Amino acid sequence: MKKNKLNHNDAWEKAYLQQSHDAAIGRLYRGLVHNMNGDIQAITMQSELISMMFVKADELLARIVQDLKEGGESLELLELREMLKRRASLHETMGGSVRSIQNIMRRTASFQDFEAGTDSASYTLNSIITDEVDFLKADSFFKHKVHKQFSLNETLPPLKQFQLEVHQIICALLENAVDAMRSIEGPHELFVESTLQNGKAEVLIRDNGPGISPENMERIFEPFFTTKENASGLGLYMANTLAHECNSVIHCESKPGCTQFKLSMPVF
Structure with missing residues (x-):
């Protein structure tokens, strides 16, 4: 009877650890997906801002051309220059998000061959x-x-x-x-x-x-x-x-x- 009880406990423990192994793999992937979603959302927002900047830049360029034709000073040129600086900053932020996603993908690949004890x-x-x-x-x-x-x-x-x-x-x-x-x-x-x-x-x-x-x-x-x-x-x-x-x-x-x-x- 005692031996059967020990065998039962061993079987329960092995089953639990196997379940924990499977749950750990799932948790690792969920964590990676969560982090990746955050980076993707950041890239999406930044790309929308950049699109809006291009529209604004086109409007400013049109005003600059008109000012030059009229021989006046162009304040829009300074505004455009400042906006392009902000665009460069967004580009660097997007690059960081892309590098983060690349790192996540490398980590995901390393989990594909996970096997307990190996x-x-x-x-x-x-x-x-x-x-x-x-x-x-x-x-x-x-x-x-x-x-x-x-x-x-x-x-x-x-x-x-x-x-x-x-x-x-x-x-x-x-x-x-x-x-x-x-x-x-x-x-x-x-x-x-x-x-x-x-x-x-x-x-x-x-x-x-x-x-x-x-x-x-x-x-x-x-x-x-x-x-x-x-x-x-x-x-x-x-x-x-x-x-x-x-x-x-x-x-x-x-x-x-x-x-x-x-x-x-x-x-x-």
């Missing part, structure tokens, strides 16, 4: 952090109300394994921090740090939410345990399970007004 193209923890923060900007609370501070070590070595798992872990830890801060009035402070310590890459995520009580600290990685309304209680459980699969460890420290999770993983 080797992948080299990546860095910093790129994972940056991607996950970008994806979370689809959340209005996170985008507009959370003050974000980063201290990312640019010398971290590239990694080759567990890219999807690391995405899921960082996502779960970030979402947990953001959810914790929803219950306080503000300010909402999020601090993310990446470091290299004793041959291990580490990511620290700290929030200024209400904190975790001592009696709950021992249960935070249990499945279905949660103190939040409308929460599944599976986010930290999944993150901890995946961390073990990656030969990594998650540590948590908390006190009133401050909670931090630290992911420590070997440099594969």
Whole structure:
């Protein structure tokens, strides 16, 4: 009976992790599409402004020609020159939006061959952090109300394994921090740090939410345990399970007004 129960638990866990894998892929794409839509909207607005400028420029040129025929001074020439300067500024903004879309498309291509537990193209923890923060900007609370501070070590070595798992872990830890801060009035402070310590890459995520009580600290990685309304209680459980699969460890420290999770993983 005990063996059957263990087999049942293993099967449930595998099914849940597979579902989490599929959900993670979907979430990554949704985040990318959201960001791309923002850039496309910016380009659309800027192109409309440029079209209006061309109409205005044509009108000004017609007036300039008339002024020159009459031998008078042309104030329209100065106005046209100023408008062309604004047009050049819009062109640079549009170029930035196009480059952003190109970057999104490159990231989308890198997700096509994601398979849990397999080797992948080299990546860095910093790129994972940056991607996950970008994806979370689809959340209005996170985008507009959370003050974000980063201290990312640019010398971290590239990694080759567990890219999807690391995405899921960082996502779960970030979402947990953001959810914790929803219950306080503000300010909402999020601090993310990446470091290299004793041959291990580490990511620290700290929030200024209400904190975790001592009696709950021992249960935070249990499945279905949660103190939040409308929460599944599976986010930290999944993150901890995946961390073990990656030969990594998650540590948590908390006190009133401050909670931090630290992911420590070997440099594969």
